[in-house]
Amino acid sequence: GEDVEQSLFLSVREGDSSVINCTYTDSSSTYLYWYKQEPGAGLQLLTYIFSNMDMKQDQRLTVLLNKKDKHLSLRIADNQTGDSAIYFCASPPSSNTGKLIFGQGTTLQVKP
Amino acid sequence: DTGVSQDPRHKITKRGQNVTFRCDPISEHNRLYWYRQTLGQGPEFLTYFQNEAQLEKSRLLSDRFSAERPKGSFSTLEIQRTEQGDSAMYLCASSAQTAESYEQYFGPGTRLTVT
Numbered sequence: 001g002e003d004v005e006q007s008l009f010l011s012v013r014e015g016d017s018s019v020i021n022c023t024y025t026d027s028s029s030t031y032l033y034w035y036k037q038e039p040g041a042g043l044q045l046l047t048y049i050f051s052n053m054d055m056k057q058d059q060r061l062t063v064l065l066n067k068k069d070k071h072l073s074l075r076i077a078d079n080q081t082g083d084s085a086i087y088f089c090a091s092p093p094s095s096n097t098g099k100l101i102f103g104q105g106t107t108l109q110v111k112p
Numbered sequence: 113d114t115g116v117s118q119d120p121r122h123k124i125t126k127r128g129q130n131v132t133f134r135c136d137p138i139s140e141h142n143r144l145y146w147y148r149q150t151l152g153q154g155p156e157f158l159t160y161f162q163n164e165a166q167l168e169k170s171r172l173l174s175d176r177f178s179a180e181r182p183k184g185s186f187s188t189l190e191i192q193r194t195e196q197g198d199s200a201m202y203l204c205a206s207s208a209q210t211a212e213s214y215e216q217y218f219g220p221g222t223r224l225t226v227t
Contacts (some may be wrong), residue, residue: 002152017179022193029149031213031214031215033215033216034120035218040115040223041220041221042203042218042219042220043155043205043218044218044220045215045216045217045218048213048215060221086176088154088155090154092214096143097168098158098160098162098167098168098207098214099145099160099168099170100145100155100157100216101157102154102155103154104152104154105154111216
């Protein structure tokens with residue numbers, strides 16, 4: 001079935017890097033997405049990666065995709081307190097649907 | 113354009129009442145999505161439209177829920193005879209079909225509390 005899993009909590013110090021991991025089950029996913037949600041707010045699209053890519057870098061964000069293991073990760077370099085939020089990975093279950101399946105979210109806490 | 117907007121931002125209603133939420137997508141986006149998010153969970157897909165056509169509905173969308181997008185612009189989500197289990201954040205998103213990556217942009221959400 002369609003499933004996306006993430007670890008629930010991660011804590012780092014300001015200036016350190018963080019890595020948030022995600023596994024997904026559907027191998028027909030074309031794009032995979034990372035979203036950020038701050039308390040009481042909607043979801044902000046951070047970045048996405050096409051399934052034929054292994055890596056994508058966007059400023060402080062690096063996305064790594066291991067399609068064989070169906071594993072996706074988001075690395076945030078030089079974390080700031082403003083990075084504290086919940087991070088969701090999301091995957092469309094097939095190429096002919098518009099919906100996204102979201103993980104439970106990883107709460108990132110950046111301590112000063 | 114200021115992004116996806118939703119109205120109201122908060123709604124408190126008594127069990128058994130009907131509620132209606134509105135979503136205005138980004139103006140050039142022809143796809144519009146509704147999701148529901150409960151505390152501690154990721155968003156769950158409810159339904160989506162391409163222009164005015166409703167293309168997919170989740171099993172979560174019981175017969176008490178109805179969504180419309182009559183002119184292919186804004187959309188409404190109505191919940192009839194609300195139940196306490198309907199309490200959640202209702203999120204709307206939009207995307208452009210012409211965008212190869214179909215990335216979805218979310219609104220701020222409508223938080224529903226059923227008492």
